[in-house]
Amino acid sequence: MSSCISACGARGMVSRLAQLPTRILCKIGAAPGLMRLRRGAPVILMYHGVTADEGRGLVNHSGKHVNIDLFRRQLQMLSRCRRVAPLAVLVQALQRHEDVSGMVALTFDDGYLNNVECAAPVLIDLKLPATFFLTTGFIGAARWAWVDRLEAALHAAAKGQFRISLLDERVQLDAMMQRVELLRSIKVVLKRMSWDAAEASVRELEAQLHVEPTEPWGIYRFMSWDHARQLVGAGFEVGAHTVNHALLSRMPLAEAAHEISASREHIVAEVGSCSATFCYPNGKRTDYTQEVMEICRRQFTAALSTELGAARSDELYELRRVPVDAATIEDRLASLVVQAA
Ligand SMILES: [Zn+2]
The missing domain is CATH 1.10.720 (Transcription Termination Factor Rho, Rna-binding Domain; Chain A, Domain 1)
Incomplete structure (x- = not known):
């Protein structure tokens, strides 16, 4: 009897807790539990790189490159609690107004070499899909961002x-x-x-600073076209992110149009296919215009921004994403995913 009372009491407590706003529940560490309990809005995660190197000095101060062990734990948590789907499947479901609850898509921006060397092997091991957006002028070019x-x-x-x-x-x-x-x-x-x-x-x-110019090294290197072909051969998708990581709102429209279409054409020529979703460099609302979105509408079925939030069918050409960086431990990622709306 007493255990029944305590079980009922615990259930009451859980249901009272569940009524608290998500923001508060995340603050008290309940985000991983919420990930399991609620399917939630669809989310597109934005990565840049994954690294096996320990950070030292100012290297990776930006936090763009996630430690490989943390990356694996993030993906394992997502696999347990969410439907990790190819970006194309998520976009198509949004277009058709199908059920997208609990869906997550993984994206990588810029085309860093460690996408191939570190991220892809973990994704393949866990059988998870991903889309890699390439800044085509940097692919195989020993060029620095x-x-x-x-x-x-x-x-x-x-x-x-x-x-x-x-x-x-x-x-x-x-x-x-x-x-x-x-x-x-x-x-x-x-x-x-x-x-x-x-x-x-x-x-x-x-x-x-009396620093000798060098070619990009370590985490700063970009992949080659052979690497891009390897990714496609392994079942991943690659997509366009302009030629020069151009801020499309700050250049003549004809130049912006060239940045978009030339990167797409180069990818098709080199790897045989290109994602039907485009990815705006920098990706804030001020980094693209209505005219730029119109250019994308003619060539792509969707486009990705870097504004924070869930993916919505009424924002197909400025789909929001959730950024993941070196500081995004599992609880933090769970909190970002369940709060995306
Ligand atoms: Zn970028």
Whole structure:
């Protein structure tokens, strides 16, 4: 009798708890439980890279590359609690207004080499689908993304005092915090520039920091076209993310149209197919326009933004995603997924 009373009491407590807002339940650590109990809105996860290397110094300070063991645990949790589906299946279900509850699709932006070397083997092992969006001008090109080159340059700089013309000041680089602070200040300035101008500024900064220019190394390397073909051969999908990681709202429309269609055509020519979903570089609402969305409508069935939230059928050309980075431990991921709406 007493165990019945306590069981009833526990059930009452659970049902009272379940009525609390999701936000509060996540704050008290109930997100993994909610993942199991509720199917929830469909979610498209956005990764960049997966790495087996330990972070050191400023390398991966951005957190774009998720530790491979954490990646496996994230995927195992998603497999247990969600329907992990190919992006094309999720998009088609959204188009047809079918039941998409509990669906999750996995996407990787930019085309980093570790997508092939680290992420794909785990995905294959767990039999999970994914779509890899390639910035085609970087594929097989030993080319730096300027944000990566900036991070690598500040990591490599020796200790000492340096004159930084971009900020018009002298900076002391001894402690890690000073490097982190300089990285933050320079990023603020460069994010306002065109990609070409930002690239040129990072090269100038390298000279001022007495850092020898190198080809991309470690987590900063991009895959080759052979790697892209390997991904497709293994059953994954690759998609277009422009040629030069162009911010499409900040260039003439004809140039934006070329960035979109040339990346798609290059992928088709190299690997034989391209995802019917496009992926906007940077992906915030200010990074694409109605005209850019119109160009995408003519060539693709959907497009992905980086705005946070669940995927909705009334937003097919600016589908929201949930970002995953090096700090997204399983509880945090569960919390992001159950709160996406
Ligand atoms: Zn990108």
